[in-house]
Amino acid sequence: FFASYFEPKNAPNEVVFVIQSQKNKYHAEQAEKKRQELFHQAVSLKKSTVVCLHELTDYDGNWSILPALPHLSVLCGNRCSWFFFMEEVTMVKIQTLLRVLSRFDAEKEWFLGSPLYDDESSIIHHYAFSDDPSSFQYPDFGAGWALSKALLQRLAKQVNDNPPKSDFTIDLKHEIALYIWGQGSGPALSPVPEFCVKPHSTADMEKCATTITTHLPDCGDPVRTEDVFVAVKTCEKFHTERIPVVKQTWAQDAVYLEYYSDTADSSIPTVDLGVPNTDRGHCGKTFAILERFLSGAVSPSDWLLIVDDDTLISLPRLKKLLSCYDPREPVSLGERYGYGLIQNGYSYITGGGGMVFSRAAVGRLLSSGCRCYSDDAPDDMVLGMCMNTLGLPVTHSPLFHQVTPDPAWPVKPTLHLHENAAYPATLGNWLLLFTR
Numbered sequence: 001f002f003a004s005y006f007e008p009k010n011a012p013n014e015v016v017f018v019i020q021s022q023k024n025k026y027h028a029e030q031a032e033k034k035r036q037e038l039f040h041q042a043v044s045l046k047k048s049t050v051v052c053l054h055e056l057t058d059y060d061g062n063w064s065i066l067p068a069l070p071h072l073s074v075l076c077g078n079r080c081s082w083f084f085f086m087e088e089v090t091m092v093k094i095q096t097l098l099r100v101l102s103r104f105d106a107e108k109e110w111f112l113g114s115p116l117y118d119d120e121s122s123i124i125h126h127y128a129f130s131d132d133p134s135s136f137q138y139p140d141f142g143a144g145w146a147l148s149k150a151l152l153q154r155l156a157k158q159v160n161d162n163p164p165k166s167d168f169t170i171d172l173k174h175e176i177a178l179y180i181w182g183q184g185s186g187p188a189l190s191p192v193p194e195f196c197v198k199p200h201s202t203a204d205m206e207k208c209a210t211t212i213t214t215h216l217p218d219c220g221d222p223v224r225t226e227d228v229f230v231a232v233k234t235c236e237k238f239h240t241e242r243i244p245v246v247k248q249t250w251a252q253d254a255v256y257l258e259y260y261s262d263t264a265d266s267s268i269p270t271v272d273l274g275v276p277n278t279d280r281g282h283c284g285k286t287f288a289i290l291e292r293f294l295s296g297a298v299s300p301s302d303w304l305l306i307v308d309d310d311t312l313i314s315l316p317r318l319k320k321l322l323s324c325y326d327p328r329e330p331v332s333l334g335e336r337y338g339y340g341l342i343q344n345g346y347s348y349i350t351g352g353g354g355m356v357f358s359r360a361a362v363g364r365l366l367s368s369g370c371r372c373y374s375d376d377a378p379d380d381m382v383l384g385m386c387m388n389t390l391g392l393p394v395t396h397s398p399l400f401h402q403v404t405p406d407p408a409w410p411v412k413p414t415l416h417l418h419e420n421a422a423y424p425a426t427l428g429n430w431l432l433l434f435t436r
């Protein structure tokens with residue numbers, strides 16, 4: 001616990017800071033640094049609590065927030081007024097935050113944040129509010145968001161009896177807002193201008209209670225190009241349509257790369273893994289790639305990147321990101337989704353945005369005996385189930401995306417995706433951009 005230097009009139013009795021942390025060693029260290037940053041703003045240990053979400057319980061699904069709410073409610077009892085959720089990249093000025101929160105009555109239901117909204121209906125939001133997508137606002141997690149005591153306590157009682165209707169957790173910030181709103185029975189997001197999304201170095205940040213740092217961490221020199229082996233999943237019908245674009249763009253930044261198909265094509269060349277192409281999932285092909293990675297048939301790289309033939313990659317950015325992780329640990333990295341997390345489900349890396357595995361992770365997966373229940377099973381979900389069974393965390397990075405790129409982004413088939421470009425490490429479904 002700790003107190004702020006300055007306590008405004010009507011200040012909250014106690015604020016619970018919830019760091020949306022992860023179990024991976026690098027992210028756990030970042031969360032601890034964030035906790036210490038908060039402590040350093042304090043004079044004594046009386047006013048607030050700091051919780052790292054990955055330490056709250058042993059359940060890995062707490063990242064989806066709703067399973068954690070009953071535990072947070074019990075942990076803090078009646079002494080807490082506010083619960084403030086923040087990411088590793090969120091910078092907080094406690095004095096200003098307390099002044100902001102003092103404007104709201106914590107005995108009433110309040111949901112506070114920096115608002116986002118959709119310009120057009122989206123498949124990842126299940127086309128919610130399709131008539132007027134901008135009418136529904138949801139919080140930018142990077143800027144932080146807050147729940148009053150009254151709201152969190154109600155949600156903590158409600159979540160087990162009335163869980164979300166969908167079993168999938170895809171875009172958490174939108175789904176949390178939708179659940180809280182509850183078809184109008186609960187509060188909508190109240191915009192707070194002091195919850196800022198500007199970089200923490202911006203000149204006019206003094207009014208901000210929160211700001212964000214960059215999502216691309218700096219952990220030193222990038223890993224070597226030879227340390228990343230790239231596996232591209234394709235099939236014969238896309239050999240002439242997609243593979244030439246891959247070769248003309250990001251593939252030129254790779255040293256070790258193979259194309260895996262349902263047929264051997266010497267003009268590319270492709271590797272036929274003996275797994276027929278399927279119209280649904282590609283579990284059989286993906287597990288064959290994992291086995292080939294460890295077989296000695298390819299370079300013994302530290303990292304395996306598995307992508308589809310319609311995934312855009314910035315390999316320089318990816319190498320920079322991977323310098324933060326230890327390949328001797330079983331690391332599974334990408335855009336994290338969840339399935340059945342309210343009912344003790346599992347997390348997985350969605351395949352369309354690219355999946356990264358350390359050599360140690362591949363070894364643990366294969367040695368466990370975990371396999372596909374069919375060749376056309378969803379590979380990403382099966383891998384998630386395997387990781388969950390082994391007790392290995394799935395690590396999320398906001399630099400991976402399974403989305404259609406915005407046409408305004410500076411991406412053309414003839415351009416490389418360099419480190420300082422204005423887009424993330426990976427993007428799925430790029431072909432839609434080029435055919436608009």
